[in-house]
Amino acid sequence: MAEIRIQTEPFAQGAELERFTEAVTGAGAVVSFTGIVRDEGGTLAAMEIEHYPGMTERAIGRIAAEAEERWHLSGCLVIHRHGPMRPGEAIMMVATAAPHRADAFAAAEFLMDYLKSRAPFWKREITAEGEAAWVAAKEEDEDALSRWQP
Amino acid sequence: MAEIRIQTEPFAQGAELERFTEAVTGAGAVVSFTGIVRDEGGTLAAMEIEHYPGMTERAIGRIAAEAEERWHLSGCLVIHRHGPMRPGEAIMMVATAAPHRADAFAAAEFLMDYLKSRAPFWKREITAEGEAAWVAAKEEDEDALSRWQP
Amino acid sequence: MIEVLYFAWVRERIGIPREKVETEAETVAELVGELAAREARYAAAFADLSALRVAVDQELADFDAPLKGAREVAFFPPMTGG
Amino acid sequence: MIEVLYFAWVRERIGIPREKVETEAETVAELVGELAAREARYAAAFADLSALRVAVDQELADFDAPLKGAREVAFFPPMTGG
Numbered sequence: 001m002a003e004i005r006i007q008t009e010p011f012a013q014g015a016e017l018e019r020f021t022e023a024v025t026g027a028g029a030v031v032s033f034t035g036i037v038r039d040e041g042g043t044l045a046a047m048e049i050e051h052y053p054g055m056t057e058r059a060i061g062r063i064a065a066e067a068e069e070r071w072h073l074s075g076c077l078v079i080h081r082h083g084p085m086r087p088g089e090a091i092m093m094v095a096t097a098a099p100h101r102a103d104a105f106a107a108a109e110f111l112m113d114y115l116k117s118r119a120p121f122w123k124r125e126i127t128a129e130g131e132a133a134w135v136a137a138k139e140e141d142e143d144a145l146s147r148w149q150p
Numbered sequence: 151m152a153e154i155r156i157q158t159e160p161f162a163q164g165a166e167l168e169r170f171t172e173a174v175t176g177a178g179a180v181v182s183f184t185g186i187v188r189d190e191g192g193t194l195a196a197m198e199i200e201h202y203p204g205m206t207e208r209a210i211g212r213i214a215a216e217a218e219e220r221w222h223l224s225g226c227l228v229i230h231r232h233g234p235m236r237p238g239e240a241i242m243m244v245a246t247a248a249p250h251r252a253d254a255f256a257a258a259e260f261l262m263d264y265l266k267s268r269a270p271f272w273k274r275e276i277t278a279e280g281e282a283a284w285v286a287a288k289e290e291d292e293d294a295l296s297r298w299q300p
Numbered sequence: 301m302i303e304v305l306y307f308a309w310v311r312e313r314i315g316i317p318r319e320k321v322e323t324e325a326e327t328v329a330e331l332v333g334e335l336a337a338r339e340a341r342y343a344a345a346f347a348d349l350s351a352l353r354v355a356v357d358q359e360l361a362d363f364d365a366p367l368k369g370a371r372e373v374a375f376f377p378p379m380t381g382g
Numbered sequence: 383m384i385e386v387l388y389f390a391w392v393r394e395r396i397g398i399p400r401e402k403v404e405t406e407a408e409t410v411a412e413l414v415g416e417l418a419a420r421e422a423r424y425a426a427a428f429a430d431l432s433a434l435r436v437a438v439d440q441e442l443a444d445f446d447a448p449l450k451g452a453r454e455v456a457f458f459p460p461m462t463g464g
Contacts, residue, residue: 013171013180014164021163021184028188030163031181031258033251034171035464038178049463050390052456055440080463092464101183101382102294105259108181112251112464118442120456121463122390134391137460144252185382199381200308202374205358230381242382251464262382268360270374271381272308284309287378 002064002076006056008083013093016079020095024075027097031104033112039087045128049091051082052120063114067096070110071103078111082121113144152214152226156206158233163243166229170245174225177247181254183262189237195278199241201232202270213264217246220260221253228261232271263294302331302367306345307376310352313345328354329363331373345375353378384413384449388427389458392434395427410436411445413455427457435460 003020013034021030037047064076073096080092094111098104115121123135153170155161163184171180187197214226223246230242244261248254265271273285305318325331336346346352349363355374356365367373387400407413418428428434436443437456449455 012164012168014162014166014168016164017167017182017184018162018164021186026188026191028186030184030186032167033255034167034180035251036171036178036180038176038249041176050393051463052387052389052437052440052458055437055456058440059442099188101185101262105183105255105262109255112255116464117461119463120389120437120458120461122459123462124390134459135462137462142460200311201381202305202307202355202358202376205355205374208358209360266382267379269381270307270355270376270379272377273380274308284377285380287380292378 001068001073002061002078004057004060004064004077005079006051006053006060007079007081010081010085010089011079011093013090016077016093017095020075020077021097024097026099027074027104028099029101029104030095030097031101031108032093032095033108034093035091037085037087037089037091043128044087044125045130046084046086046126047091048084048124048126048132049082050122050124051080055120056080059119060115063111063118066114067107067110071096071098071107072100073098073103073107076107076111078115080115080119080121110148113141113148116141117145151218151223152211152228154207154210154214154227155229156201156203156210157229157231160231160235160239161229161243163240166227166243167245170225170227171247174247176249177224177254178249179251179254180245180247181251181258182243182245183258184243185241187235187237187239187241193278194237194275195280196234196236196276197241198234198274198276198282199232200272200274201230205270206230209269210265213261213268216264217257217260221246221248221257222250223248223253223257226257226261228265230265230269230271260298263291263298266291267295302370303372304331304335305372305374307374309377310345310375314341323367325367327363327367328356328361328365328373331367332363332375351377384452385454386413386417387454387456389456391459392427392457396423405449407449409445409449410438410443410447410455413449414445414457433459
């Protein structure tokens with residue numbers, strides 16, 4: 001049921017959210033999350049995301065299927081970019097639709113927590129001075145997963 | 151800092167989300183929630199929302215100010231309609247922007263929980279048979295507030 | 301003189317959205333007592349206070365809240381926004 | 383014959399994104415041992431296994447996971463999606 005898109009092209013979160021909402025039926029609540037490249041006060045020139053083609057789709061498909069099992073959802077959307085992107089651009093978005101808001105919120109947070117640490121993406125930041133560095137995984141992102149354990 | 155709009159006119163959640171996101175600076179995370187009139191399997195013909203002009207703006211302003219105090223936000227938007235609306239139309243939306251996702255999610259859920267039970271709106275449903283009934287407040291909505299107590 | 305407002309089914313039951321009330325009531329509860337004593341439709345609207353909420357000057361208040369200086373009191377059912 | 387993939391700084395350190403490896407290794411750990419013994423760049427990439435994650439046939443796995451039947455093994459740092 002989930003729609004999953006992995007792409008290099010920029011996307012318009014607003015248009016995606018409208019389209020997603022119109023396509024679902026029975027939803028009373030729609031939650032969206034969009035991750036945006038921060039400019040870190042002008043010090044960040046660009047971000048590059050590497051991914052593992054094949055495994056990415058598989059991992060996200062599994063995460064989305066689990067969200068659909070855990071909560072009563074009307075629909076579920078994940079868009080995640082890879083390749084180069086600029087500050088201010090959307091990196092990815094998730095949207096969840098449900099009859100009731102608690103399900104939509106919980107599923108969106110669950111998707112985000114798992115996408116952060118279990119989908120094979122790696123971010124690299126390029127500073128205004130041209131230095132590139134892989135973004136280190138945050139311990140708090142790993143910790144965030146524990147709240148979803150049964 | 152929060153933008154608050156109380157209106158009878160329909161609004162386009164996608165366009166509002168785009169506009170909101172472009173206006174904030176420093177955000178790495180944007181969360182939106184949209185409440186939509188359910189059609190309840192075709193049994194609901196319309197919804198009407200009554201509100202308390204003056205108190206509505208005041209109550210939402212206070213709720214948004216508290217969200218901005220509790221979490222590190224880059225911006226905060228609340229749009230809430232009153233008057234008649236049809237199934238499938240957006241009733242209201244909140245959007246929050248923050249450097250980090252946990253703040254954006256928590257603030258959006260906080261806003262929703264308080265808007266549900268502390269902003270002076272009253273929903274009335276009109277069935278396909280033309281019967282009108284005020285929507286009863288849900289105990290679970292009142293309970294949801296307790297998680298935000300210090 | 302206090303402006304008294306009614307919303308949702310309270311408004312429907314009493315039949316008017318607002319009225320000016322001459323009162324010496326010192327608390328919301330005293331005002332409710334005066335209103336409920338007026339006519340059956342008021343008595344019906346105020347029959348179960350646990351089903352009602354009150355705002356004094358556009359701030360949620362308790363039924364024992366003082367009315368000194370208040371210009372506007374509103375009665376309504378629990379809110380159902382969002 | 384197993385296809386071995388490297389991502390992010392593991393790829394950079396080893397210098398190639400993927401390679402075919404002839405191996406009789408029965409577990410991921412044994413494969414890591416064989417690779418690390420090859421050259422300094424491999425040894426450097428596999429110096430701290432706690433900084434690495436592994437996937438076998440595109441599923442996250444442990445370093446003691448068996449390789450029997452596996453066609454693809456990938457090594458990479460902790461993921462940073464979202």
